[in-house]
Amino acid sequence: MTRYDAAAIRAMVEPDRIHRNLYVDPTLFDLEMERIFGRAWIWVGHESQVKNPGDYIATTIGKQPVVMTRHSDGKVHVLYNRCAHRGAKVVGDREGSVKFFRCCYHGWTYRTDGSLLAVPLRNGYEGTSFDMKDPRYGMTKVPRVESYRDFVFASLAEAGPSLGEYLGDARSSIDDMVDRSPEGALEVVGGCFRVVFRANWKIFVENLNDTMHPMVVHESSVDAGKIWAKEHLPEGAPDPLAVRFTRNNGFPYSFWEKLTLQAHPNGHSFMGGIFPPRRTDPVYRQYMAAMEKTYGKERTEAILAVDRHNTIFYPNVSIQSGYQQLRNIRPLSVDRTQMDVYAFRLKGAPDEFYKHTLVYSNVVNSPSSIVMPDDHEAYNRVQEGLLAQAGDWVSLERDAGRDRRDNEWTSAIGTSELPMRNQYQAWLRFMAAEA
Amino acid sequence: MHSDSDLRAADLRALEQFLYREAMLLDEKRWQEWLALYTEDCFYWVPSVIGQKDPVNTISLYAEDRMRLEMRVIRITHPRAFSQDFPTRMSHVVGNVMIDPERGATSDGGMSPKADLVIRSTVQILEYRKEEQRLFGGTVRHWLRRHGDDYRIAMKRIDLVNCDAPMEVVQLFL
Numbered sequence: 001m002t003r004y005d006a007a008a009i010r011a012m013v014e015p016d017r018i019h020r021n022l023y024v025d026p027t028l029f030d031l032e033m034e035r036i037f038g039r040a041w042i043w044v045g046h047e048s049q050v051k052n053p054g055d056y057i058a059t060t061i062g063k064q065p066v067v068m069t070r071h072s073d074g075k076v077h078v079l080y081n082r083c084a085h086r087g088a089k090v091v092g093d094r095e096g097s098v099k100f101f102r103c104c105y106h107g108w109t110y111r112t113d114g115s116l117l118a119v120p121l122r123n124g125y126e127g128t129s130f131d132m133k134d135p136r137y138g139m140t141k142v143p144r145v146e147s148y149r150d151f152v153f154a155s156l157a158e159a160g161p162s163l164g165e166y167l168g169d170a171r172s173s174i175d176d177m178v179d180r181s182p183e184g185a186l187e188v189v190g191g192c193f194r195v196v197f198r199a200n201w202k203i204f205v206e207n208l209n210d211t212m213h214p215m216v217v218h219e220s221s222v223d224a225g226k227i228w229a230k231e232h233l234p235e236g237a238p239d240p241l242a243v244r245f246t247r248n249n250g251f252p253y254s255f256w257e258k259l260t261l262q263a264h265p266n267g268h269s270f271m272g273g274i275f276p277p278r279r280t281d282p283v284y285r286q287y288m289a290a291m292e293k294t295y296g297k298e299r300t301e302a303i304l305a306v307d308r309h310n311t312i313f314y315p316n317v318s319i320q321s322g323y324q325q326l327r328n329i330r331p332l333s334v335d336r337t338q339m340d341v342y343a344f345r346l347k348g349a350p351d352e353f354y355k356h357t358l359v360y361s362n363v364v365n366s367p368s369s370i371v372m373p374d375d376h377e378a379y380n381r382v383q384e385g386l387l388a389q390a391g392d393w394v395s396l397e398r399d400a401g402r403d404r405r406d407n408e409w410t411s412a413i414g415t416s417e418l419p420m421r422n423q424y425q426a427w428l429r430f431m432a433a434e435a
Numbered sequence: 436m437h438s439d440s441d442l443r444a445a446d447l448r449a450l451e452q453f454l455y456r457e458a459m460l461l462d463e464k465r466w467q468e469w470l471a472l473y474t475e476d477c478f479y480w481v482p483s484v485i486g487q488k489d490p491v492n493t494i495s496l497y498a499e500d501r502m503r504l505e506m507r508v509i510r511i512t513h514p515r516a517f518s519q520d521f522p523t524r525m526s527h528v529v530g531n532v533m534i535d536p537e538r539g540a541t542s543d544g545g546m547s548p549k550a551d552l553v554i555r556s557t558v559q560i561l562e563y564r565k566e567e568q569r570l571f572g573g574t575v576r577h578w579l580r581r582h583g584d585d586y587r588i589a590m591k592r593i594d595l596v597n598c599d600a601p602m603e604v605v606q607l608f609l
Contacts, residue, residue, distance in 0.1 A: 190493030191483040194601035220513035224506040232502070242503050338601050343494050351491075361494050363503070368481070368496050370503075370510055373604040377518035 004031065006432045013428045016400040016421060017393045020386045023200040028431075029334035036315050036430045037062030039157040041166045043317035043328060044068050044078055046342070047150035048187040049095070054112055057095045060330060061154060066142060067091045067101075068152060071113040076147060078154040079114040079139040090139060101139070114139035149178045150186065151317075169408045170268035173311035177321035179303045182290040182348030186324070189354075193341035195367045199379035201315075201331040202423070204339065207375060208310040208318050209271045209419035211256035212398070214249035217378050221371045222250030241356055245363045246371060248274055259414030262406075267314025267426030269419035273307030273322060283352040290348055312419070314426055323360040335383050341365045396420045450554050451532045453586055454577065458527035458558075461608055466508040469608070470501075474580055477501050478546050478590045481609060484599055489544040496598065496605070504608075511606060521565040523607050531557045535576055542576055548590035550578035558593070560609060571609060572596050 004027065012019035021028055042061045049057050050070040058067045058081055065081035067090070081089050083103040090101045090110065100117050101110045109117040115138045119125070122132075131137060144155040146163035151174055153163050164171070178186055197204070207213065215222070225246035229239060239247065251274070259272040278284070291300040312318045316329045324344040331337050343361045345354050364371050386394070399416035412418040460469040473479075480490055481497040490498040499507075510516055532554060535542075539553035553576055560571040578590035593609045 191487075191495070192599075193483065193494060193496075194599070196601045196603050198603070217517070220510045220516035221506075223513055223515075224510040227509050228502060228506045240502060242506065246506065355491065358491070358494060358498070362498055366483075366494070366496055367602050368605045370507055373518035373606050374516065376604055377520075 004028065006434055009432045010428065013424045014393075015425075016397045016417075017395050018424050019392050020394055021392075022202065022424075022427075023383065023386050023394075024334060026334045029200075029331070031431060032427075033062040033331070035433065036427065037156075037331070039155065039160065039430060039433075040315055041146070041153040041155050041163050041313075042315075043313065044145075044152045044154045046186065046188050046326075046344075047076060047147060047152060048185075050076060052097065054097045054099060055095075056091060056098065056101075056112065058091045058093065061142065061156060062331070064156075065089055066154070067139075069112040069114075071111070073113075075113070076145065076152055077113050078142045078145045078152070080142060082139065083108055084116065084137045084139065085119070110139045114141050149174050166266055167268065167313060168264055168266065170264050170266075170270070170311065170313055172306075173270055173308055173313075173319060173321055176303075176306045176308055177319055177324065177344070180291075180321065180324075180349075181346035182287075182294045184294070185347040186344040187347055189343045189345050189357075191343075193339075193361070193366050195339045195341065195365075195372070195376075196332070197337055197339070197376040197379050198335060199337060199376075199383040200334060201329050201337040202427075203379045203382050204329060204337060205312055205315065205318075205423060206420045207379070208312045209261055209269050210417075211259060211261075211271065211414045212253075213375075213378065214256075215251065215253070217374045218246070218249040218371060220374060221246045224370060226250065241359045242363050244275065245360060249371070253415065256414045260411055261414055261416055261418050262409045262411045263403075263419050263422035264409060265422075265426070267423045268312060269314075269422060270311035271309045271414060271419075274309050275322065277307040277322065278304065283350060283356070286350045287353045290350065294348070312423075314423060320360075324357045325360060325365055327365065396424070447532065447534070450552075450579075450586075451529075453579070454529045454532060454554065454556055457588070458529050462525055462527055464607075466512065470504060470508060472588050473501060473504065474587045474589045475501055476549070477504070477588060478548060479504055479608075480544060480546075480590065480592045482544075482592070482594060482598055485594070487544070487594075487598075491545070496595075497593075497609075507608070518604070518606060523562060523564040525563075525607055526561040528559045528561075529556050529575075530559075531555075539576060539578055542592055543578070543590065544592070546590060548578040549580060550589045551581045551586075553578050558609070562605075562607075564606075569603075573598070 045057050045068045050068055053070050053072045056067050056069040067079050067081045069077050071077055081091050083090050085106055085108050088103055088105040090103050107120045111117050116132055142154045142156055143158045146153055148163060148171055225243040229243050261271050263269040308321055310318055310320055318327045326342045328340040343357050396417045399412055403410045403412050403418055457472055479497055479499040483494050483496050487493050511519055535553040535555040556575045558575050562569050573593055573595040576592045577588055579586040580589045
């Protein structure tokens with residue numbers, strides 16, 4: 001086991017390369033849980049998952065079990081999922097609706113804001129320091145919870161930047177996703193894909209804005225779309241969605257170079273869109289009509305002109321605003337990660353429109369995706385390959401030194417490794433801060 | 436859906452053999468012959484939650500029309516499907532074959548497949564890849580359409596007991 005002081009951590013992150021220990025050392029993984037997942041704003045859930053008072057979902061922040069609830073006053077709370085008595089996890093399932101929580105062990109009960117409601121045989125505590133009103137005897141609230149347009153984030157740090165300061169202009173990607181609803185609101189659809197891969201969580205975060213991999217990694221699914229279309233469709237016929245979602249990964253390097261990557265000092269980044277932003281089918285026209293009814297023509301045009309593919313809000317959540325997908329990154333161990341994938345309905349959009357979202361979910365983000373297995377194979381090979389002691393460094397040098405500063409953002413051409421270099425500068429700031 | 440006389444006519448043995456044959460084609464990766472068991476308008480569905488009502492209001496592990504089944508076959512047989520460098524191997528065990536007591540009434544997800552009978556079975560699937568094994572199991576329903584002396588699959592629904600579990604990618608067919 002290596003011990004890491006701040007100097008040792010700084011020595012592992014250079015501007016354009018990082019030490020392989022970042023991916024393979026369990027000690028560093030534990031430090032990440034403490035210093036990144038224990039301090040940053042971590043996405044916990046979406047308010048539509050707890051629509052009514054009493055609704056809850058159980059999840060984790062880093063390795064720690066938490067529960068997000070909606071209390072009777074309508075307020076959303078994030079509580080540590082732990083009984084104040086002997087420490088049992090109070091909520092044992094993933095989601096549900098209750099009047100109050102009751103611990104399965106000795107029957108302590110809590111209101112959905114975490115406050116203690118009752119304990120059996122209370123007179124047994126007479127003369128002790130036990131106090132019904134003392135928050136110590138409730139389910140503890142995590143230090144900070146903030147919501148931006150129904151996206152709920154929590155921070156386990158008592159102090160630090162507000163959610164707005166932390167996300168900065170990266171919030172514009174959330175705006176992009178929400179504004180696409182004719183009612184200005186999203187709703188999580190039933191079900192959640194929980195996909196596990198055998199690699200460090202950061203490899204996936206890097207991959208989100210890596211445009212040099214698709215035409216290599218995804219050759220088999222690109223061809224699946226191309227070959228199917230060639231065999232079944234007349235020349236020039238529009239691609240069915242499933243074909244489009246696969247074959248676009250095979251665009252030549254010149255296409256990806258023309259995209260723009262933007263990176264935010266706190267580790268967030270996004271890339272330009274890769275699918276035609278507008279469609280011409282009847283369903284899309286119906287959707288446009290609903291949008292124009294709410295926003296008027298000009299504002300609708302402005303909303304739909306935004307064209308972004310993946311946005312990562314460092315460290316644990318990524319959205320694809322154009323296809324209403326969200327991926328929540330849940331590190332399990334240094335070499336194992338779970339990704340929870342949600343699909344959203346744009347409230348007020350025609351039902352048919354939402355079917356396109358589902359096609360995207362199935363083709364790209366489901367455990368049975370035709371695209372993702374080859375990504376996961378690549379992540380796993382990085383994880384396994386880095387066990388070889390063939391030098392200490394992993395290269396992030398592509399297009400280094402050619403970044404452009406642009407207010408809050410740093411930008412680069414689509415094939416740059418800027419987002420990764422940037423993620424590790426954010427990583428370093430969290431990890432080198434010992435206190 | 437099937438009448439009582441259809442039920443009498445239906446030779447359960449022949450239906451069992453049909454399901455075993457599908458399992459064999461999957462295990463032996465005889466993809467074209469497997470696809471040939473499905474109708475042109477088929478639907479292949481693996482729900483993501485227990486008792487899922489439809490493939491529209493809840494996401495599904497698989498919700499595939501024939502095009503997507505064919506695309507999958509192209510991919511998994513592609514020489515550069517890197518995730519198949521260690522090829523996935525499967526062994527299906529099909530059991531408890533019976534005429535579906537509900538005749539598919541509450542399980543077709545609103546797809547209303549054109550079918551002559553609905554067979555219910557259970558399946559256990561042993562899967563091996565990259566030096567590890569895992570097990571899938573669940574209830575299967577086949578909506579079958581008569582095709583000469585044989586049948587074609589108009590819809591297949593597989594309800595896995597672990598449909599909502601965290602899982603690594605599933606590359607082949609269940």
